Amino acid sequence: MKNFFKILLAASLAYSVSAKEIKLLNVSYDPTRELYTEYNAAFAKYWQAKTGDTVTVSQSHGGSGKQAQAVINGLEADVVTLALAYDIDAISQQAKLLPADWQKRLPGNSTPYTSTIVFLVRKGNPKGIKDWDDVVKKGVSVVVPNPKTSGGARWAYLAAYAYALETNHHDDAAARDFIKRLYKNVPVLDSGARGSTVTFAQRGIGDVLLAWENEAHLALKEFGADNFEIITPPLSILAEPPVAVVDKNAQRHHTTEVAAEYLNYLYSDEGQEIAAKNFYRPRNAAIAARYAANFSQVKLVNIDEEFGGWQQAQKTHFADGGVFDQIFQP
Amino acid sequence: MTENLEQKMKIKTKLKQLTLATAIGTQFAMSALAAEAQATNSTSAEEIAILKREIQVLEQKVDSLEQRQNQSPQSGQIEALDQKVRVLEREREIDQDAAVTATKAQPKLLLGGNGFVMSSADSNFVAQLHGVLQFDSRTFFQDGGLNGNDGFLLRRARPIFTGTVFHDFDFNFTPDFGGSTVQIVDAYLNYRNRPELQLEAGKFKSPIGLEHLVADKDLLFNERSLATDLVPNRDLGVALHGDLFGGAASYALGVFNGGTDYNGTTVNTSFQDDKSFAGRVFFQPWKKSDANVLRGLGFGVGGSYMANHPQTNSSTGLTPGYTTDGQQKFFAYNSGVNANGAGWRFSPQAYYYYGPLGLLGEYVVSDQQVASATSSADLQNTAWEVTGSWVLTGEDASYNGVTPRHPFDPRNGQWGAWQLVARFAELNVDSKAFTDGFASSAKSADGANAWSVGLNWYLNKNLRADLSFSHTEFGGFTGKAAPGTVPAQSENVLFSRVQLAF
Numbered sequence: 076m077k078n079f080f081k082i083l084l085a086a087s088l089a090y091s092v093s094a095k096e097i098k099l100l101n102v103s104y105d106p107t108r109e110l111y112t113e114y115n116a117a118f119a120k121y122w123q124a125k126t127g128d129t130v131t132v133s134q135s136h137g138g139s140g141k142q143a144q145a146v147i148n149g150l151e152a153d154v155v156t157l158a159l160a161y162d163i164d165a166i167s168q169q170a171k172l173l174p175a176d177w178q179k180r181l182p183g184n185s186t187p188y189t190s191t192i193v194f195l196v197r198k199g200n201p202k203g204i205k206d207w208d209d210v211v212k213k214g215v216s217v218v219v220p221n222p223k224t225s226g227g228a229r230w231a232y233l234a235a236y237a238y239a240l241e242t243n244h245h246d247d248a249a250a251r252d253f254i255k256r257l258y259k260n261v262p263v264l265d266s267g268a269r270g271s272t273v274t275f276a277q278r279g280i281g282d283v284l285l286a287w288e289n290e291a292h293l294a295l296k297e298f299g300a301d302n303f304e305i306i307t308p309p310l311s312i313l314a315e316p317p318v319a320v321v322d323k324n325a326q327r328h329h330t331t332e333v334a335a336e337y338l339n340y341l342y343s344d345e346g347q348e349i350a351a352k353n354f355y356r357p358r359n360a361a362i363a364a365r366y367a368a369n370f371s372q373v374k375l376v377n378i379d380e381e382f383g384g385w386q387q388a389q390k391t392h393f394a395d396g397g398v399f400d401q402i403f404q405p
Numbered sequence: 406m407t408e409n410l411e412q413k414m415k416i417k418t419k420l421k422q423l424t425l426a427t428a429i430g431t432q433f434a435m436s437a438l439a440a441e442a443q444a445t446n447s448t449s450a451e452e453i454a455i456l457k458r459e460i461q462v463l464e465q466k467v468d469s470l471e472q473r474q475n476q477s478p479q480s481g482q483i484e485a486l487d488q489k490v491r492v493l494e495r496e497r498e499i500d501q502d503a504a505v506t507a508t509k510a511q512p513k514l515l516l517g518g519n520g521f522v523m524s525s526a527d528s529n530f531v532a533q534l535h536g537v538l539q540f541d542s543r544t545f546f547q548d549g550g551l552n553g554n555d556g557f558l559l560r561r562a563r564p565i566f567t568g569t570v571f572h573d574f575d576f577n578f579t580p581d582f583g584g585s586t587v588q589i590v591d592a593y594l595n596y597r598n599r600p601e602l603q604l605e606a607g608k609f610k611s612p613i614g615l616e617h618l619v620a621d622k623d624l625l626f627n628e629r630s631l632a633t634d635l636v637p638n639r640d641l642g643v644a645l646h647g648d649l650f651g652g653a654a655s656y657a658l659g660v661f662n663g664g665t666d667y668n669g670t671t672v673n674t675s676f677q678d679d680k681s682f683a684g685r686v687f688f689q690p691w692k693k694s695d696a697n698v699l700r701g702l703g704f705g706v707g708g709s710y711m712a713n714h715p716q717t718n719s720s721t722g723l724t725p726g727y728t729t730d731g732q733q734k735f736f737a738y739n740s741g742v743n744a745n746g747a748g749w750r751f752s753p754q755a756y757y758y759y760g761p762l763g764l765l766g767e768y769v770v771s772d773q774q775v776a777s778a779t780s781s782a783d784l785q786n787t788a789w790e791v792t793g794s795w796v797l798t799g800e801d802a803s804y805n806g807v808t809p810r811h812p813f814d815p816r817n818g819q820w821g822a823w824q825l826v827a828r829f830a831e832l833n834v835d836s837k838a839f840t841d842g843f844a845s846s847a848k849s850a851d852g853a854n855a856w857s858v859g860l861n862w863y864l865n866k867n868l869r870a871d872l873s874f875s876h877t878e879f880g881g882f883t884g885k886a887a888p889g890t891v892p893a894q895s896e897n898v899l900f901s902r903v904q905l906a907f
Contacts, residue, residue, distance in 0.1 A: 265499060274495050278498075279491055280488060280495055329599070
């Protein structure tokens with residue numbers, strides 16, 4: 076009988092210490108598919124070497140605002156890697172799935188890489204688009220997603236708004252008029268950045284796509300540099316797409332440790348390298364210098380300084396009844 | 406718009422013709438030049454230069470025509486129209502995508518073999534309607550003239566309402582309209598923090614007996630065996646429970662009002678100061694193993710303890726009686742005998758399933774301090790049972806029933822699944838119950854053993870028809886073999902059942 080219990084105990088211990096199969100869900104915004112496909116494979120390899128466990132990361136992509144709402148409504152993300160801090164704030168505030176100070180948990184405002192908004196135009200730039208003023212000209216057709224649902228669209232909107240403020244001595248009325256003219260040129264609003272890329276590049280609509288820098292580069296790779304070209308305006312916005320562990324979901328799934336490491340590893344040399352290769356501006360200065368040729372020099376305004384942070388920007392511009400609702404007539 | 410398109414097409418065709426003519430002309434010219442050069446064995450650089458210039462002029466003409474075409478008002482209109490069409494098509498695409506997304510966000514309604522299921526799009530809220538309907542017959546043979554025991558009966562008629570609210574909170578509400586009284590069978594909430602840690606509260610099965618924990622729809626015989634006579638039925642309480650190591654082990658530990666040995670009639674209230682602790686651990690170490698032979702092995706132990714069962718006016722704390730497979734009472738304590746002090750149960754248990762074969766067994770000890778007006782004692786009753794099953798049609802046997810591989814469909818030569826079942830069970834009452842005057846051998850037997858055989862027919866996942874026979878013998882009965890006395894003779898009963906479960 077004693078032997079029997081020894082065998083049972085040994086079997087139980089063997090079971091408990093054997094390699095685990097871990098599943099993570101990364102709920103992200105639209106244009107990060109390629110980045111995280113590559114990064115997930117690298118992280119899985121790293122984690123297996125470190126712990127022996129197999130980790131499989133599932134990805135979910137869509138407009139950042141829509142993705143945040145999905146998590147609030149119960150999509151059980153272990154981590155979120157969204158387009159802007161406001162969307163993760165919403166998860167924290169409305170669903171209480173992570174603490175309010177989540178952004179202090181990782182370096183650089185929990186933003187392992189940055190980006191900005193650029194113009195993607197058709198080869199030869201037939202409309203001669205060089206700066207924001209060209210985008211609002213009559214007869215220029217602009218493709219950009221809906222800022223109500225897309226994080227990239229909100230960055231694009233604010234970049235244009237910042238330009239208008241700067242060129243109009245911070246006259247808010249003039250800036251609103253500028254942004255109104257811009258959206259008058261938008262024939263169709265997609266819900267996310269990837270949808271707008273499809274609209275512009277595949278469906279052949281519009282003269283210019285207001286795009287994430289990485290998405291614009293990806294479009295060149297995907298649809299051919301002989302069809303499109305990237306125009307970087309002299310002024311744009313510093314876009315910080317943050318990342319966070321969704322604490323309560325991760326706790327429930329027993330994935331807190333691996334989820335935290337999944338995000339930490341984005342700051343590693345390998346993580347930064349993958350980000351840079353996918354045309355995100357890495358935080359690591361050495362790696363950023365190595366990939367400097369991929370990124371044009373541009374004056375970047377900061378949302379905190381220009382718009383008082385995301386909470387204020389959201390309230391003023393994108394909340395129901397905000398500036399966007401006032402200026403945009405579908 | 407059609408005219409414009411035609412015009413555009415004509416211009417393009419002309420351009421192509423011009424380009425083609427130029428190319429052909431050039432080719433001929435070059436060939437002629439080469440031939441002449443060969444013939445004269447000399448090269449005229451001047452003539453080549455002239456031809457090159459002519460080609461350049463022609464190319465310029467083509468470019469000019471192309472530019473004119475692009476700059477023409479008609480061309481602008483065509484492009485504008487083309488953009489409008491593209492925008493409309495894209496908007497339609499986006500609307501379709503939005504419609505698909507909206508559909509995904511709609512609540513789901515499912516109807517199938519697992520009942521009716523309504524679910525919110527994210528599955529955080531689920532409501533399910535299941536049911537069990539069992540229509541039985543019992544026919545007794547050579548019963549010494551017992552009256553009123555043969556007949557048809559609605560053994561169970563239970564709508565089962567289950568569901569989930571806010572993702573982690575499950576509920577179950579199950580009334581039973583079968584039998585002679587309507588009662589609430591299950592009514593509980595279950596909080597799933599994680600599979601390993603769940604909290605259940607309400608009225609549900611005490612986690613002790615292996616056979617008792619088999620779902621009613623999956624029982625192999627119409628009635629549970631003599632061994633289940635010694636475990637409590639549903640009870641009111643709170644229990645922590647969960648599955649560990651992916652289901653390789655499970656546990657339940659709870660505090661309950663403390664039910665008597667099995668009583669078919671359950672209560673919804675019970676006010677007494679002391680409570681009973683009940684728990685069970687069960688192991689299936691090879692549940693996920695590749696070793697088929699061991700995968701279906703499970704073993705564990707259940708038990709309960711109550712420090713001081715109080716005597717109350719409303720309850721004796723003892724069983725109203727132990728019953729046979731035919732649900733006839735063969736043992737009862739004398740009037741005025743009550744539980745008085747500590748009571749405990751202990752039940753080692755195991756099952757083994759391998760392909761179509763199944764084996765389930767358990768042993769139960771129920772120990773209770775009792776008292777009458779004149780004496781007290783610690784009584785220890787014991788029971789055990791072994792049930793074997795064999796699915797003749799080859800489907801896998803399991804603790805959770807049999808799913809026919811080929812549901813009943815005589816037109817296509819399919820007959821569902823057939824299963825042979827056999828069982829032996831025994832129950833022994835502590836002899837002190839009789840020697841110390843807590844029970845009378847003139848009215849009760851001091852034990853019983855029963856064997857049963859049966860044939861179960863699973864027409865499909867929801868319908869089932871069973872036929873079984875049970876023979877029970879009694880010991881220690883000294884009463885007269887008068888009509889109306891159950892243990893005066895062996896019990897022979899033929900059961901049948903038709904069952905709908907979904």
